[in-house]
Amino acid sequence: MTFTQVVLNSIVRGSELALLSMGLTIVYDILKFANFAHTEFAVVGVYLALFLNVALGLPIIPAAIMASVATGAFSIIIDRAIFKKMRNASGIIIMVTSLGLAIALRNTIRAIWGADAQNYSVALQKPIITEYFRITPLQIWIILVGLTAMIAFHLLLHHTTLGKAMRASSDNPELAQASGIATEKIITWVWFIAITFASLGGILIGLETYILPYMGFAIIVPVFCATILGGIGNPYGAMLGALVLGLAENFGLYINFGNIINLGGILNFSQELLIPTGYKPAISFIILILVLLIRPRGILGKKKEG
Amino acid sequence: MGFVNFLVYLAIMMGIYAILSLSLNLQYGFAGLANFGQVAFFCLGAYISTIIVLVFKMPFVFGLLGAMIVAGLFGYLISVPTANLKEDYWAIATLAAAEVVRIFFLNEDWVVGGGPYQGGSFGIGGIPQPLRSLFSAHTYPFLYLAIVLVCLVATYIIINTLTQSPFGRVIKSIRAGDNLPQALGKDVKGFRMKVMAIGGAFGGLAGCLWAHYHGFISPNQFLPLETFIIWAMVIVGGKANNKGAILGAVIIMIFYYSTRFLKDYIPIEEVTLASLRMVVIGILIVVAMLFMKEGLIKEKKTDY
Numbered sequence: 001m002t003f004t005q006v007v008l009n010s011i012v013r014g015s016e017l018a019l020l021s022m023g024l025t026i027v028y029d030i031l032k033f034a035n036f037a038h039t040e041f042a043v044v045g046v047y048l049a050l051f052l053n054v055a056l057g058l059p060i061i062p063a064a065i066m067a068s069v070a071t072g073a074f075s076i077i078i079d080r081a082i083f084k085k086m087r088n089a090s091g092i093i094i095m096v097t098s099l100g101l102a103i104a105l106r107n108t109i110r111a112i113w114g115a116d117a118q119n120y121s122v123a124l125q126k127p128i129i130t131e132y133f134r135i136t137p138l139q140i141w142i143i144l145v146g147l148t149a150m151i152a153f154h155l156l157l158h159h160t161t162l163g164k165a166m167r168a169s170s171d172n173p174e175l176a177q178a179s180g181i182a183t184e185k186i187i188t189w190v191w192f193i194a195i196t197f198a199s200l201g202g203i204l205i206g207l208e209t210y211i212l213p214y215m216g217f218a219i220i221v222p223v224f225c226a227t228i229l230g231g232i233g234n235p236y237g238a239m240l241g242a243l244v245l246g247l248a249e250n251f252g253l254y255i256n257f258g259n260i261i262n263l264g265g266i267l268n269f270s271q272e273l274l275i276p277t278g279y280k281p282a283i284s285f286i287i288l289i290l291v292l293l294i295r296p297r298g299i300l301g302k303k304k305e306g
Numbered sequence: 307m308g309f310v311n312f313l314v315y316l317a318i319m320m321g322i323y324a325i326l327s328l329s330l331n332l333q334y335g336f337a338g339l340a341n342f343g344q345v346a347f348f349c350l351g352a353y354i355s356t357i358i359v360l361v362f363k364m365p366f367v368f369g370l371l372g373a374m375i376v377a378g379l380f381g382y383l384i385s386v387p388t389a390n391l392k393e394d395y396w397a398i399a400t401l402a403a404a405e406v407v408r409i410f411f412l413n414e415d416w417v418v419g420g421g422p423y424q425g426g427s428f429g430i431g432g433i434p435q436p437l438r439s440l441f442s443a444h445t446y447p448f449l450y451l452a453i454v455l456v457c458l459v460a461t462y463i464i465i466n467t468l469t470q471s472p473f474g475r476v477i478k479s480i481r482a483g484d485n486l487p488q489a490l491g492k493d494v495k496g497f498r499m500k501v502m503a504i505g506g507a508f509g510g511l512a513g514c515l516w517a518h519y520h521g522f523i524s525p526n527q528f529l530p531l532e533t534f535i536i537w538a539m540v541i542v543g544g545k546a547n548n549k550g551a552i553l554g555a556v557i558i559m560i561f562y563y564s565t566r567f568l569k570d571y572i573p574i575e576e577v578t579l580a581s582l583r584m585v586v587i588g589i590l591i592v593v594a595m596l597f598m599k600e601g602l603i604k605e606k607k608t609d610y
Contacts, residue, residue: 034394036342085596092340092393093595096541099342099397100591103534103584111581213581217530221405224398232394278413285402292387292395 004132006254012139014246015146019201021226021238022153023194029170029233030190033094037102039216045071045199046206047109053120060122064203072196079191110213117210142204149197150239225284229291231301252283314447316563321454322512324555325461327539329508335545336469337501338481340397343404344536347377347506349528351513353411356433357418366436373514374507381506382499389495412525429524433517454515461508466548477501538587541594544601
């Protein structure tokens with residue numbers, strides 16, 4: 001695999017993760033709890049799109065958009081039914097509740113659609129092959145969707161009333177409420193935006209690989225890792241964290257650590273030392289631990305009291 | 307399987323899970339540490355004891371002690387990066403650590419001696435059962451039940467004594483926030499690490515009992531869903547109450563194993579039934595958190 005190819009794969013992975021981690025971070029920022037059901041909501045969107053695409057025969061693009069919007073709306077219903085009743089509870093209580101919700105969602109999907117891997121019905125794509133890399137049209141789509149989402153997010157935060165209100169509620173909820181900002185309305189929008197993006201991210205992962213009820217759990221550690229790495233509560237941090245994690249996951253398997261031990265020929269360590277592919281899921285864990293040890297507030301995290 | 311045999315099996319499972327539930331209750335219920343990777347201790351205990359007894363041919367007691375020591379050390383280690391941080395970080399770091407433990411045993415078959423059907427994704431069979439030769443196949447489960455109950459009672463007494471001691475009062479004050487114990491000059495980080503080490507050791511004990519009862523272990527038995535089942539036990543039974551943790555284990559295990567017979571009465575596929583069972587576990591957690599925050603047996607509040 002060439003160096004360019006590894007960079008490209010990293011950007012694709014980073015774009016997918018960014019769609020999920022941006023939502024996780026704004027939910028944390030406004031509602032002050034770590035939502036362990038975040039990636040499971042995404043899987044709800046993945047299977048809704050599968051239903052629209054395969055059972056009803058819709059093309060994948062309208063299916064993905066409709067499924068994501070529907071999942072966003074679904075998260076608002078769940079918020080009204082469960083989380084709204086715990087607005088004043090401590091973060092740990094809401095977090096454990098979200099864990100219960102995650103288990104219920106994942107297994108409802110497994111009960112309906114079964115445990116086997118499935119695929120969207122899309123035409124087989126011819127990759128574009130150059131001397132340095134190969135890329136499929138789908139991967140170009142992933143990068144474009146990721147970029148568009150990031151720009152949309154930025155515009156939303158800084159150029160709309162909703163964005164201003166969101167930032168105000170994040171900085172000081174009491175003051176925001178006293179200034180006449182309707183906190184509940186913002187919370188509704190935050191859920192909708194966060195889960196719609198997450199669902200899009202999930203569908204893109206499903207398109208690139210395959211669809212499993214278990215896929216939400218498979219990405220929960222990388223998504224949390226990207227969020228914490230960038231600085232939890234900071235959407236720009238989440239984007240940066242996703243990209244850094246994408247690079248780390250791909251370069252982690254690409255770099256021959258034997259050369260590093262060699263120190264440029266000082267030591268005579270000729271063995272090839274690569275991280276086995278079986279350990280790919282462990283890379284995000286190692287990075288998570290390093291971040292927690294060295295800089296728990298993340299790269300762009302603001303220094304908070306406590 | 308006869309009905310009596312099933313009851314003995316169920317009782318053994320209840321005992322093992324009650325130990326896991328007591329261990330998690332010490333961490334979450336008393337100290338407020340949201341450990342989403344409890345299965346890591348269970349898995350480590352099962353593998354370490356198997357390695358000691360099967361590969362090094364040592365007696366069961368050494369396997370049991372080894373399992374407790376290694377799982378305890380692991381608990382101490384994983385709390386190093388998070389000991390000063392908020393509970394959100396605990397949850398994700400422990401969840402990830404449990405996956406790494408499972409991935410390790412999935413990839414490294416040499417730790418259990420290698421060879422076909424030994425280690426890796428194939429799992430390990432032929433794990434010796436303690437004192438097996440002295441009993442018939444029919445009476446042995448009763449002996450094992452006795453071993454499990456002795457371990458459970460010992461765990462209960464140790465954890466109950468701990469939580470009623472000054473140590474227990476300090477960790478309960480940590481649960482309410484770092485400020486008070488810090489103001490009293492308590493080493494908050496050190497206490498958290500001790501809680502994880504003690505909790506880990508008992509989780510390892512449960513893993514050892516599980517491995518030697520079934521005689522076969524594989525990484526697929528230690529999926530994160532085990533952690534979630536243990537969480538349901540603590541939350542339904544009543545957090546920060548040791549009797550509640552045991553009651554929770556009994557209730558969830560009865561639910562879990564009795565629904566296995568459901569497929570004899572209604573036409574339902576195994577995978578669907580397994581999923582629906584976990585849906586109920588998830589909903590139980592949500593409902594208990596919404597309407598029954600204290601669980602079935604409430605925490606005893608003591609005034610000093």
